[in-house]
Amino acid sequence: MSLNIKKIPVFVFPNSLKFYLGSKASHKQLLTLYNPYDFPVRFKVLSTAPNKYAVIDPEGSIGPRTLVDIVIRHTMPTIANCNFTDKFRISMQDHTTKQILGKREIDAILLQGERDDLSSDGDFHSVPFIERPSTSEDQRIFVTNRSLPVTHSTNYVIAIVIGLVCVVTLLLPTQQEVPHPSNIPTYLHVSVNFKLVLAYVLGLVSMVIFKP
Known part of the structure:
Protein backbone atom coordinates (compact mmCIF):
# COMPACT_ATOMS: atom_id res chain seq x y z
CA MET A 1 0.00 0.00 0.00
CA GLN A 112 -35.36 4.33 29.69
CA GLY A 113 -37.76 1.43 29.46
CA GLU A 114 -37.31 -1.89 27.68
CA ARG A 115 -36.41 -2.72 24.13
CA ASP A 116 -39.33 -4.20 22.23
CA ASP A 117 -38.17 -5.05 18.74
CA LEU A 118 -41.49 -6.67 17.82
CA SER A 119 -43.65 -3.65 18.58
CA SER A 120 -41.24 -0.96 17.40
CA ASP A 121 -42.26 0.28 13.95
CA GLY A 122 -39.59 2.94 13.58
CA ASP A 123 -40.58 5.44 10.90
CA PHE A 124 -43.80 3.61 9.97
CA HIS A 125 -47.15 5.14 10.93
CA SER A 126 -50.80 4.14 10.66
CA VAL A 127 -52.58 5.01 7.44
CA PRO A 128 -56.08 6.57 7.46
CA PHE A 129 -59.02 4.21 7.24
CA ILE A 130 -61.16 4.38 4.09
CA GLU A 131 -64.63 2.83 4.04
CA ARG A 132 -65.32 0.21 1.44
CA PRO A 133 -67.09 1.82 -1.54
CA SER A 134 -70.62 0.68 -2.35
CA THR A 135 -70.50 0.97 -6.15
CA SER A 136 -69.89 -2.24 -8.05
CA GLU A 137 -67.12 -0.69 -10.13
CA ASP A 138 -65.06 0.29 -7.09
CA GLN A 139 -65.72 -3.01 -5.38
CA ARG A 140 -63.85 -4.77 -8.14
CA ILE A 141 -60.74 -2.96 -6.90
CA PHE A 142 -61.15 -3.71 -3.19
CA VAL A 143 -62.55 -7.25 -3.27
CA THR A 144 -59.54 -9.44 -4.02
CA ASN A 145 -60.51 -12.56 -2.08
CA ARG A 146 -63.21 -13.84 -4.40
CA SER A 147 -62.96 -17.40 -5.65
CA LEU A 148 -62.09 -18.13 -9.26
CA PRO A 149 -64.45 -20.20 -11.45
CA VAL A 150 -63.29 -23.78 -11.92
CA THR A 151 -63.42 -25.21 -15.44
CA HIS A 152 -63.42 -28.90 -16.34
CA SER A 153 -62.76 -28.42 -20.06
CA THR A 154 -59.30 -29.97 -19.75
CA ASN A 155 -60.77 -33.14 -18.20
CA TYR A 156 -63.29 -33.46 -21.02
CA VAL A 157 -60.59 -33.18 -23.66
CA ILE A 158 -58.51 -35.86 -21.99
CA ALA A 159 -61.54 -38.14 -21.68
CA ILE A 160 -62.39 -37.70 -25.37
CA VAL A 161 -58.81 -38.48 -26.43
CA ILE A 162 -58.78 -41.64 -24.29
CA GLY A 163 -62.13 -42.68 -25.72
CA LEU A 164 -60.91 -42.26 -29.30
CA VAL A 165 -57.81 -44.32 -28.57
CA CYS A 166 -59.97 -47.08 -27.11
CA VAL A 167 -62.33 -47.08 -30.13
CA VAL A 168 -59.48 -47.24 -32.65
CA THR A 169 -57.79 -50.05 -30.74
CA LEU A 170 -61.00 -52.02 -30.47
CA LEU A 171 -61.39 -51.85 -34.29
CA LEU A 172 -58.06 -53.60 -34.78
CA PRO A 173 -58.21 -57.36 -35.48
CA THR A 174 -57.71 -59.75 -32.60
CA GLN A 175 -54.91 -62.27 -32.60
CA GLN A 176 -57.37 -65.16 -33.26
CA GLU A 177 -58.94 -63.45 -36.30
CA VAL A 178 -56.31 -64.48 -38.85
CA PRO A 179 -58.00 -66.96 -41.20
CA HIS A 180 -56.56 -65.27 -44.28
CA PRO A 181 -53.79 -62.78 -44.98
CA SER A 182 -54.52 -59.30 -43.67
CA ASN A 183 -53.27 -55.90 -44.78
CA ILE A 184 -52.76 -54.95 -41.13
CA PRO A 185 -49.32 -55.93 -39.71
CA THR A 186 -49.27 -58.76 -37.20
CA TYR A 187 -47.81 -56.58 -34.43
CA LEU A 188 -51.00 -54.49 -34.53
CA HIS A 189 -53.23 -57.45 -33.71
CA VAL A 190 -54.68 -57.12 -30.22
CA SER A 191 -55.44 -59.89 -27.74
CA VAL A 192 -58.97 -60.55 -26.57
CA ASN A 193 -58.16 -59.80 -22.94
CA PHE A 194 -56.68 -56.43 -23.83
CA LYS A 195 -59.81 -55.55 -25.82
CA LEU A 196 -61.96 -56.42 -22.82
CA VAL A 197 -59.93 -54.00 -20.69
CA LEU A 198 -60.27 -51.29 -23.33
CA ALA A 199 -64.02 -51.84 -23.52
CA TYR A 200 -64.25 -51.38 -19.76
CA VAL A 201 -62.18 -48.18 -19.94
CA LEU A 202 -64.31 -46.92 -22.81
CA GLY A 203 -67.41 -47.41 -20.73
CA LEU A 204 -65.94 -45.34 -17.87
CA VAL A 205 -64.86 -42.60 -20.26
CA SER A 206 -68.32 -42.51 -21.81
CA MET A 207 -69.84 -41.92 -18.38
CA VAL A 208 -67.53 -38.94 -17.89
CA ILE A 209 -68.19 -37.47 -21.32
CA PHE A 210 -71.97 -37.83 -21.28
CA LYS A 211 -72.44 -37.07 -17.60
CA PRO A 212 -75.20 -34.39 -17.35
Whole structure:
Protein backbone atom coordinates (compact mmCIF):
# COMPACT_ATOMS: atom_id res chain seq x y z
CA MET A 1 0.00 0.00 0.00
CA SER A 2 1.28 3.47 -0.81
CA LEU A 3 2.18 5.57 2.25
CA ASN A 4 0.81 8.75 0.69
CA ILE A 5 -2.78 7.63 1.33
CA LYS A 6 -4.21 10.18 3.77
CA LYS A 7 -7.79 9.10 4.21
CA ILE A 8 -10.06 6.15 3.50
CA PRO A 9 -13.75 5.61 4.31
CA VAL A 10 -14.38 3.69 7.53
CA PHE A 11 -17.21 1.16 7.42
CA VAL A 12 -18.98 0.47 10.73
CA PHE A 13 -22.30 -1.19 11.55
CA PRO A 14 -24.59 -0.19 13.18
CA ASN A 15 -24.49 3.58 12.79
CA SER A 16 -25.54 4.10 16.43
CA LEU A 17 -25.86 2.12 19.63
CA LYS A 18 -29.00 2.17 21.78
CA PHE A 19 -28.91 0.67 25.24
CA TYR A 20 -32.14 0.22 27.24
CA LEU A 21 -32.25 0.55 31.01
CA GLY A 22 -34.89 -2.16 31.47
CA SER A 23 -33.38 -4.67 29.02
CA LYS A 24 -30.24 -6.29 30.40
CA ALA A 25 -29.63 -8.04 27.08
CA SER A 26 -29.18 -4.64 25.41
CA HIS A 27 -26.41 -3.62 27.81
CA LYS A 28 -23.98 -5.64 25.66
CA GLN A 29 -23.92 -4.95 21.93
CA LEU A 30 -21.79 -5.76 18.91
CA LEU A 31 -20.05 -3.22 16.72
CA THR A 32 -18.85 -4.60 13.39
CA LEU A 33 -15.85 -3.07 11.62
CA TYR A 34 -15.37 -3.83 7.93
CA ASN A 35 -12.16 -3.73 5.90
CA PRO A 36 -13.15 -3.97 2.21
CA TYR A 37 -9.64 -3.09 1.04
CA ASP A 38 -6.91 -5.41 -0.24
CA PHE A 39 -4.48 -4.49 2.54
CA PRO A 40 -4.62 -4.99 6.33
CA VAL A 41 -5.38 -2.11 8.68
CA ARG A 42 -5.24 -1.48 12.39
CA PHE A 43 -8.18 -0.09 14.36
CA LYS A 44 -8.62 1.72 17.64
CA VAL A 45 -11.82 2.50 19.54
CA LEU A 46 -12.08 5.66 21.67
CA SER A 47 -15.01 7.04 23.71
CA THR A 48 -16.10 10.39 25.12
CA ALA A 49 -17.29 8.54 28.27
CA PRO A 50 -14.82 5.71 28.91
CA ASN A 51 -16.01 5.40 32.52
CA LYS A 52 -19.45 4.22 31.33
CA TYR A 53 -18.37 1.58 28.82
CA ALA A 54 -16.12 -1.45 28.59
CA VAL A 55 -14.79 -2.43 25.17
CA ILE A 56 -13.37 -5.88 24.63
CA ASP A 57 -10.30 -5.63 22.36
CA PRO A 58 -10.46 -1.87 21.69
CA GLU A 59 -7.37 -2.19 19.47
CA GLY A 60 -6.42 -4.74 16.87
CA SER A 61 -5.97 -5.63 13.22
CA ILE A 62 -8.35 -6.37 10.39
CA GLY A 63 -7.14 -8.45 7.48
CA PRO A 64 -7.85 -7.61 3.83
CA ARG A 65 -11.54 -7.93 2.89
CA THR A 66 -12.53 -9.18 6.34
CA LEU A 67 -14.43 -7.88 9.37
CA VAL A 68 -14.25 -8.02 13.14
CA ASP A 69 -16.93 -7.83 15.84
CA ILE A 70 -16.24 -5.69 18.89
CA VAL A 71 -18.21 -6.20 22.10
CA ILE A 72 -19.25 -2.95 23.82
CA ARG A 73 -20.78 -3.21 27.27
CA HIS A 74 -22.56 -0.40 29.15
CA THR A 75 -21.18 -0.63 32.69
CA MET A 76 -23.30 2.10 34.32
CA PRO A 77 -26.94 1.55 33.25
CA THR A 78 -28.59 3.88 35.76
CA ILE A 79 -31.45 6.33 35.50
CA ALA A 80 -29.00 9.22 35.91
CA ASN A 81 -27.17 8.20 32.73
CA CYS A 82 -30.28 7.98 30.56
CA ASN A 83 -30.83 10.23 27.54
CA PHE A 84 -27.21 11.40 27.34
CA THR A 85 -25.59 10.93 23.96
CA ASP A 86 -22.02 9.65 24.11
CA LYS A 87 -19.75 9.10 21.14
CA PHE A 88 -17.40 6.38 20.00
CA ARG A 89 -14.62 7.13 17.54
CA ILE A 90 -13.22 4.34 15.39
CA SER A 91 -9.94 5.17 13.72
CA MET A 92 -8.25 3.11 11.02
CA GLN A 93 -4.47 3.15 10.87
CA ASP A 94 -1.77 1.95 8.55
CA HIS A 95 -0.80 -1.51 9.74
CA THR A 96 2.92 -0.75 9.65
CA THR A 97 3.37 2.98 10.30
CA LYS A 98 0.17 3.42 12.39
CA GLN A 99 -0.60 6.52 10.31
CA ILE A 100 -4.29 7.39 10.66
CA LEU A 101 -6.11 6.60 7.43
CA GLY A 102 -9.69 7.41 8.42
CA LYS A 103 -12.08 8.04 11.30
CA ARG A 104 -15.73 7.38 12.01
CA GLU A 105 -17.90 8.48 14.94
CA ILE A 106 -21.09 6.80 16.14
CA ASP A 107 -23.56 7.83 18.83
CA ALA A 108 -24.37 5.78 21.92
CA ILE A 109 -27.31 6.47 24.20
CA LEU A 110 -28.98 4.82 27.18
CA LEU A 111 -32.79 4.97 27.01
CA GLN A 112 -35.36 4.33 29.69
CA GLY A 113 -37.76 1.43 29.46
CA GLU A 114 -37.31 -1.89 27.68
CA ARG A 115 -36.41 -2.72 24.13
CA ASP A 116 -39.33 -4.20 22.23
CA ASP A 117 -38.17 -5.05 18.74
CA LEU A 118 -41.49 -6.67 17.82
CA SER A 119 -43.65 -3.65 18.58
CA SER A 120 -41.24 -0.96 17.40
CA ASP A 121 -42.26 0.28 13.95
CA GLY A 122 -39.59 2.94 13.58
CA ASP A 123 -40.58 5.44 10.90
CA PHE A 124 -43.80 3.61 9.97
CA HIS A 125 -47.15 5.14 10.93
CA SER A 126 -50.80 4.14 10.66
CA VAL A 127 -52.58 5.01 7.44
CA PRO A 128 -56.08 6.57 7.46
CA PHE A 129 -59.02 4.21 7.24
CA ILE A 130 -61.16 4.38 4.09
CA GLU A 131 -64.63 2.83 4.04
CA ARG A 132 -65.32 0.21 1.44
CA PRO A 133 -67.09 1.82 -1.54
CA SER A 134 -70.62 0.68 -2.35
CA THR A 135 -70.50 0.97 -6.15
CA SER A 136 -69.89 -2.24 -8.05
CA GLU A 137 -67.12 -0.69 -10.13
CA ASP A 138 -65.06 0.29 -7.09
CA GLN A 139 -65.72 -3.01 -5.38
CA ARG A 140 -63.85 -4.77 -8.14
CA ILE A 141 -60.74 -2.96 -6.90
CA PHE A 142 -61.15 -3.71 -3.19
CA VAL A 143 -62.55 -7.25 -3.27
CA THR A 144 -59.54 -9.44 -4.02
CA ASN A 145 -60.51 -12.56 -2.08
CA ARG A 146 -63.21 -13.84 -4.40
CA SER A 147 -62.96 -17.40 -5.65
CA LEU A 148 -62.09 -18.13 -9.26
CA PRO A 149 -64.45 -20.20 -11.45
CA VAL A 150 -63.29 -23.78 -11.92
CA THR A 151 -63.42 -25.21 -15.44
CA HIS A 152 -63.42 -28.90 -16.34
CA SER A 153 -62.76 -28.42 -20.06
CA THR A 154 -59.30 -29.97 -19.75
CA ASN A 155 -60.77 -33.14 -18.20
CA TYR A 156 -63.29 -33.46 -21.02
CA VAL A 157 -60.59 -33.18 -23.66
CA ILE A 158 -58.51 -35.86 -21.99
CA ALA A 159 -61.54 -38.14 -21.68
CA ILE A 160 -62.39 -37.70 -25.37
CA VAL A 161 -58.81 -38.48 -26.43
CA ILE A 162 -58.78 -41.64 -24.29
CA GLY A 163 -62.13 -42.68 -25.72
CA LEU A 164 -60.91 -42.26 -29.30
CA VAL A 165 -57.81 -44.32 -28.57
CA CYS A 166 -59.97 -47.08 -27.11
CA VAL A 167 -62.33 -47.08 -30.13
CA VAL A 168 -59.48 -47.24 -32.65
CA THR A 169 -57.79 -50.05 -30.74
CA LEU A 170 -61.00 -52.02 -30.47
CA LEU A 171 -61.39 -51.85 -34.29
CA LEU A 172 -58.06 -53.60 -34.78
CA PRO A 173 -58.21 -57.36 -35.48
CA THR A 174 -57.71 -59.75 -32.60
CA GLN A 175 -54.91 -62.27 -32.60
CA GLN A 176 -57.37 -65.16 -33.26
CA GLU A 177 -58.94 -63.45 -36.30
CA VAL A 178 -56.31 -64.48 -38.85
CA PRO A 179 -58.00 -66.96 -41.20
CA HIS A 180 -56.56 -65.27 -44.28
CA PRO A 181 -53.79 -62.78 -44.98
CA SER A 182 -54.52 -59.30 -43.67
CA ASN A 183 -53.27 -55.90 -44.78
CA ILE A 184 -52.76 -54.95 -41.13
CA PRO A 185 -49.32 -55.93 -39.71
CA THR A 186 -49.27 -58.76 -37.20
CA TYR A 187 -47.81 -56.58 -34.43
CA LEU A 188 -51.00 -54.49 -34.53
CA HIS A 189 -53.23 -57.45 -33.71
CA VAL A 190 -54.68 -57.12 -30.22
CA SER A 191 -55.44 -59.89 -27.74
CA VAL A 192 -58.97 -60.55 -26.57
CA ASN A 193 -58.16 -59.80 -22.94
CA PHE A 194 -56.68 -56.43 -23.83
CA LYS A 195 -59.81 -55.55 -25.82
CA LEU A 196 -61.96 -56.42 -22.82
CA VAL A 197 -59.93 -54.00 -20.69
CA LEU A 198 -60.27 -51.29 -23.33
CA ALA A 199 -64.02 -51.84 -23.52
CA TYR A 200 -64.25 -51.38 -19.76
CA VAL A 201 -62.18 -48.18 -19.94
CA LEU A 202 -64.31 -46.92 -22.81
CA GLY A 203 -67.41 -47.41 -20.73
CA LEU A 204 -65.94 -45.34 -17.87
CA VAL A 205 -64.86 -42.60 -20.26
CA SER A 206 -68.32 -42.51 -21.81
CA MET A 207 -69.84 -41.92 -18.38
CA VAL A 208 -67.53 -38.94 -17.89
CA ILE A 209 -68.19 -37.47 -21.32
CA PHE A 210 -71.97 -37.83 -21.28
CA LYS A 211 -72.44 -37.07 -17.60
CA PRO A 212 -75.20 -34.39 -17.35
